[in-house]
Amino acid sequence: MNSLPRLARVTITVAIIFLIAGCGDNKGSAAGAGGAPAEVAIVTIAPHSLTLTSELPGRLEATRVAQVRARVPGVVLERVFHEGGDVKAGSVLYRIDPAPFKAAYSSAAAVLARAEANLAQTALKTQRYKPLVESHAISKQEYDEALTAEKQAAADVAAAKAAQETARLNLGYATVTAPITGRIGRALVTEGALVGQGEATQLALVQQVDPIYVTLTQSSTDVLKLKEALASGQLKSVGNGAAKVTLVTDDGKPYPLTGKLLFSDLTVDESSGAVILRAEFPNPDKLLMPGMYVRAKLEQALSENAITVPLQAVQRGTDGASVMVVGTDNKVSLQPVKADRSEGNSWVVTQGLKAGDRVIVEGFQKTRPGGTVKPVDWKDPLMKAATSTAAASASASATTK
DSSP states (O other): OOHHHHHHHHHHHHHHHHHHHHHHHHHHHHHHHTSOOEEEEEEEOOOEEEEEEEEEEEEEEEEEEEEEEOSSOEEEEEEOSOTTOEEOTTOEEEEEOOHHHHHHHHHHHHHHHHHHHHHHHHHHHHHHHHHHHHTTSSOHHHHHHHHHHHHHHHHHHHHHHHHHHHHHHHHHHTEEEOSSSEEEOOOSSOTTOEEOSSSOOEEEEEEEEEEEEEEEEEEHHHHHHHHHHHHHTSSEEOOTTTOEEEEEETTSOBOSSOEEEEEEEEEEOTTTOEEEEEEEEOOTTOOSOTTOEEEEEEEEEEEEEEEEEEGGGOEEETTEEEEEEEOTTSBEEEEEOBOOEEETTEEEEOBSOOTTOEEEEEOGGGOOTTOBEEEEEOOOHHHHHHHHHHHHHHHHHHHHO
């Protein structure tokens, strides 16, 4: 009999405890809602002029490449150059045994001398026959035969001169010289090697690397979008031949010198769907070497009224990109945007924002759409770091003085 009233008393007590706890929670929520608005960092949109760049993969190539080959057969007697060094056009690289070519040249010179002697003899005979044929002392046939012999002798002289010139060239080819100025690689043959037997044996490779080319590839889709934007007036061209290019080497270090765009290919590579571009860079210290992979930043267009926001301001989800905007009443709203490309530490927004909009950069976790916030200007940490570094340098300089 007493168990039921006791159970009822326990139930009532538990209910009272939950009721009190619920009241406490409601009071806390009310206090939070009625507290000070959360502070968020914002940027105010201000359109500005922006040069749009594209970061493209590329590979370095020599501006001129010459394969040094043996143009005559023979045995290599001497290698003159130092592997990996710089050579000038016309400098001696190899010497091939010249003995057989000297003999051939001497033989050709003897044949020429004999031909010239024969020509002189026939010419004198023609001169003697000329007055005789006019006085009918000899027949015209004899004179014609003498004249023909003279012409044949002159032809023999011309052939002998050509043979001597060929022998002279072959003798010259026995001394192998650099066809261009540049840097030579390793020796492909050694002293004592027999070269030029049936083919022009490659002896070395000379490459001109100052200036140096970088061949870039860009998606044909990106090129098409860029051309459409230029045609519609959304973007302006930076000018043919005036586009600057900067390099980042494979180890992540920026190359200190600036290059220029030379040309863009008119066709699309069928295998990769990419367009080929070529740029030229000065390379006085030979830091850039043919075959190296690099990434190039290429100026391609100018946007006079670009809208940019810091990278962290854009949120991406299944519905696309969006930003959180603070209205004039300090209430937060979610604004869809179109931001398909980045420039440095910012997204370039082409749709969804206008001048004067206030976009939240930091403090997303403190608010939600419809909430009221306290906006403060966002300070770029990169600018802070640069200012701190400059201040420290100035302080150190003053201390030194």
